[in-house]
Amino acid sequence: MSVEQTGERGPVRGWVGGQGRAGERGRGPDDLLPLVAVGDHRAFEDLYGMVSGPVYGLVRRVLRDPAQSEEVAQETLLEVWRTAGRFDPRRGSALAWILTLAHRRAVDRVRSARSAADREARVGGQAEGPAFDQVAEAVEGRLEREWVRGCLTRLTELQRQSVTLAYYEGYSYREVAHRLAVPLGTVKTRMRDGLTRLRECLGAAV
Amino acid sequence: MTSNRPADRSTDRPSDRSGGAPAYRGGRGRKAHVLAGAYALNALDPKERRRYERHLARCPGCAQEVRDLAQGAVRLARAVAAPAPPQMRQRVLAAAQATPQEASSAADGGYAAPPARAAHAGRSGPGGRRARGGGYLRRPVFGLRLAGAVAALSLIAAAVLGVELVRTRDRLDQERGATRAVEQVLSAPDAHGVSGRDVQGRGINAVTSRRLGAAVVTVSGLPAPPDGRTYQLWMIDAAPEGSSEGSSGGAPEGSATPRSAGLLKGSGEGTSLVTGGFGAHTERLAVTLEPDGGSTRPTTNPVVQLALGDP
Missing domain, CATH: 1.10.10.10 (Winged helix-like DNA-binding domain superfamily/Winged helix DNA-binding domain)
Known part of the structure; x- marks a missing residue:
């Protein structure tokens, strides 16, 4: 599966500035995720570069604990790899989908931790x-x-x-x-x- | 109290207490639903979420609003972006190399995300659904870069530990200790990764550190052992200096006495051993079937073996 194909897909929807900037090949998460869905490892690598910061940061904001956050962020990104085929662009941006996965995992974890007595x-x-x-x-x-x-x-x-x-x-x-x-x-x-x-x-x- | 029923829009109302800020315009002209915000913030209980997702599938206006609101949530997330730990990158990429993808199901109506906790690196075995991209697993992995091999093992080890996690403190500490030991090998300056797989998919992956005298080993693709039998891992040293030079390639069986590196659980899937006693001359790893409890010397021919090569 070639990843080096020309990616003249134009500006990336909903993706500007900061570390979310589209790569030099001009592709953003919305372009990369469909490639990931068909097993393109290079695309996954590029995608990682774009979304790992927001994913890790969000998870850590919710969980606070760096070690747990790293674990959950890893699980999330691997889930992105595994289930990329479920992404449906009609329902939102790729980044939104990925961050939803991250947030759910983090929240699942923090809620179950909280329900263990130390809630208040x-x-x-x-x-x-x-x-x-x-x-x-x-x-x-x-x-x-x-x-x-x-x-x-x-x-x-x-x-x-x-x-x-x-x-x-x-x-x-x-x-x-x-x-x-x-x-x-x-x-x-x-x-x-x-x-x-x-x-x-x-x-x-x- | 408002109803949670997705179809109930009676709770829609303009925002009050706006405190002089611009008037809320979000719901006008749309089939907005009051739960859209809570949904976009992932603040619904799982049951409510599922119900709301069923509703979304029938309510294009609501879906549109959720889509819009989700962009707000994305901005909240990006505002707290932080560089991921550097070691995470190779772990994730290498784990992806070893993880089959799910068949595409975007069209099957499942609304948003797959259930959490579904992904799991250590269980990429035959049970997993194999998608278009799944062929990667079948490919021999000899070419895997060192860093990749190192990271893959690390993640697999961590994930396996995670699954079996029993949340008692001492057990947790014990497992963290094991993870630390694994990571120590993986991050050794002389860490050397090797992996091999035969045509039947049986393989050994190893990361060795001769300096630490340790190796992290995982095996894959082995069938469940017959009753009364257990897989045992062996380290085999090179023939001593000066003896016939069979050094690499076709090293004769029994060039040195194999030393046990431990027993594997079940089919060894997901097992990772940190084995001490890994020596400067250890040149091969092998797995044999032995009677339960293991043997002091191999009693059968290796099921799989792996030449480690020079670091």
Whole structure:
């Protein structure tokens, strides 16, 4: 399976800047994933270069523990290799799909860890902490972080907390409702509104 | 309390408490559903998620909204991107070399992602579904680069440990110790990777460090041993200096006494042994079938063997 074929596929949808930049061959995850799905190892290597940072960073944001994060990130990327054929571009970008796999694995792990007794102890108080300190050393994606940070401040407090507790801390919306002492329906709405506003704000950056 | 039923859109309502920020426009003109946000953030319980995915398959508007919202989640993820540990790269790439792919099923209606925990490096055996790309496994792996071989073994070892993980602390520590021992060999400056596979797919992979006097060995493709029999791994040293030079190629059987490197569990699939006593002159590894409990010397001809070559 040749990977070196000319890849004049044009600009990559939804993929700009930071470490997500498409490779010199001009291909992004959306181009590479279908190649991976047919067993193209070179494409997988390129894809790894593009997505390992976001995958690892996200997993570590949720899990905190570097060793566990590495394990989960590895499992995720191998799952990408294994199940690339399931990716359906009609349902979203390749990166979104990959990050969904990563997030689910991380969240599965953090939820089962939490249900083991330390539910309250582990998080008490830190849930509202800054979402970015953990990865401050990451040089890449700094601009991206600034944008997101800026956009997060434009959400209402409840929207921001609903979104970040779910995405960065791995809480289900029920848990978020419980922690914030608001009705379930309110949390669902805030999650949607918060993400919508975030996307609108961030859209300007793309 | 709002219903979780995906078809229930009665809970749709404009965002309140917007605090002077621009008005929410997300739901207008779409069949937006209030769960879309929670879904995009992966904040639904597994059961609700499955239900919502069934709903998405019937609700193009909702699917579109989820797609859009997911882009917001992607930005959240990219904002916390961090360089993956350097050693991860070769592990993942090499594990992919050894892992068959699933048959494509994007068209089968499964909405989003496959169930987590499905992927598993150590179980790339005959049971796995083999897809178009699966032919890679069949290929002889002699050409595998050193780094790749090293990493593959490392990941396989780690994954195997992961599966059998019983979450008690001491067991965990024990296993981490084993992983550490494996990693020590793999990261030795003189680590040397060799692997071979015969036409029937039976093979040995080894990473050796003569400096550490240790090797990490995995075998694959062996059938289950007959009752009362166990696979045993042997290290075979080169004939002593000065004796007839059969040094490489066709080294005669029994050029030196094989030394046991341990017993393999079952068919040896996924087993990884860190074996001490690996010497400067060890030139081959071999696996034989022995009576349960093992033998002090091989009693049968090797099922598979691997020449290690010079580091």
